[in-house]
Amino acid sequence: MYLYGNTWRQIRYKRLVKFPLCALCAELGVTTAATVVDHIVPHRGSKELFFDSSNLQTLCEHCHNSHKQRQEKSGTLLGCDAEGNPLDAMHPWFRQPVE
Incomplete structure (x- = not known):
C-alpha cells in the first residue's frame, strides 16, 4: 500500500503552512523553519x-533525522528545554513522588 501520494503531499503542504x-x-526555545x-x-x-x-x-530536517530517529529506536527523547526540563514527557523527572 503506497501512502505517500497526492493526498499526503496536500496534507504535508497544509501542515507546513499552518505550523x-x-x-x-x-x-x-529555538526558532527553526520546519521542512518535514x-x-x-x-x-x-x-x-x-x-x-x-x-x-x-x-x-526541521536535523531534528527529524537525529532526535526523532533516536527516540524511535530507544524509546526516549533526549535533551532539555530552555528551563532545563527533560523533553521526554515520560522522563522520571515528571513522576509524582510517592508519599
Missing part, C-alpha cells in the same frame, strides 16, 4: 495513523 516552525526546536511533517507515533503502514492529523508534527 511553519520545528516543534522540537520550539521546545528548546513527521508522524509522532510511527504509522508502520497503518492508514489510520498515517492520515490522523493529531499524529502529525512539523520538524
Whole structure:
C-alpha cells in the first residue's frame, strides 16, 4: 500500500503552512523553519495513523533525522528545554513522588 501520494503531499503542504516552525526546536526555545511533517507515533503502514492529523508534527530536517530517529529506536527523547526540563514527557523527572 503506497501512502505517500497526492493526498499526503496536500496534507504535508497544509501542515507546513499552518505550523511553519520545528516543534522540537520550539521546545528548546529555538526558532527553526520546519521542512518535514513527521508522524509522532510511527504509522508502520497503518492508514489510520498515517492520515490522523493529531499524529502529525512539523520538524526541521536535523531534528527529524537525529532526535526523532533516536527516540524511535530507544524509546526516549533526549535533551532539555530552555528551563532545563527533560523533553521526554515520560522522563522520571515528571513522576509524582510517592508519599
